[in-house]
Amino acid sequence: MPEANSLKESEVARTRILVVDDSPTALAFTAAVLRDAAYEVRTCDTIWVSSDVAEFHPDLILIDVNMGSCRGTSVVTALRNRSFTENIVLVLHSTLPSTELARLTEECGAHGFIHKTDDAESLKRQVRGFLHSGYLSDSQPVRIASLCPPKGPGHGSQMSSRTPPIMGR
Numbered sequence: 001m002p003e004a005n006s007l008k009e010s011e012v013a014r015t016r017i018l019v020v021d022d023s024p025t026a027l028a029f030t031a032a033v034l035r036d037a038a039y040e041v042r043t044c045d046t047i048w049v050s051s052d053v054a055e056f057h058p059d060l061i062l063i064d065v066n067m068g069s070c071r072g073t074s075v076v077t078a079l080r081n082r083s084f085t086e087n088i089v090l091v092l093h094s095t096l097p098s099t100e101l102a103r104l105t106e107e108c109g110a111h112g113f114i115h116k117t118d119d120a121e122s123l124k125r126q127v128r129g130f131l132h133s134g135y136l137s138d139s140q141p142v143r144i145a146s147l148c149p150p151k152g153p154g155h156g157s158q159m160s161s162r163t164p165p166i167m168g169r
Contacts, residue, residue: 015131018058020044021093022067026116030062033120034127047075058088060130062114065094065104073108080109089130
């Protein structure tokens with residue numbers, strides 16, 4: 001009997017994931033694991049994800065929290081404030097403690113978080129869980145202006161308890 005949470009092979013094949021991380025090692029590992037799970041994956045090593053979102057139309061964006069001059073949470077906040085992202089699952093990805101990630105998830109409006117790990121099966125399972133949470137839908141072509149404030153000083157998986165976005169608004 002198939003696993004209740006498994007996506008059909010045809011659903012996985014068309015599911016697009018954008019991985020955003022400034023670490024080449026983390027980016028390569030995460031992308032390889034997700035490609036091995038038959039997802040279509042694009043990577044981005046900068047917080048400026050506008051062209052990637054516009055061209056790739058991801059179903060899920062997995063974004064590193066600590067991205068040099070800007071935190072990934074700032075990118076999530078900016079994306080959440082645009083109507084075209086209501087069908088994109090936004091997930092934080094970090095080695096920070098769960099309590100900190102849960103707080104950041106609530107603050108920025110992400111759908112949840114996944115801990116960075118070298119456990120490929122855990123990453124696949126958690127991504128699959130987010131895709132089954134009811135957020136998956138066709139994304140629309142978009143244009144994003146700037147996603148982070150100017151540079152300056154100060155700069156396991158959990159789903160957010162907030163209500164899922166309403167589809168087709």
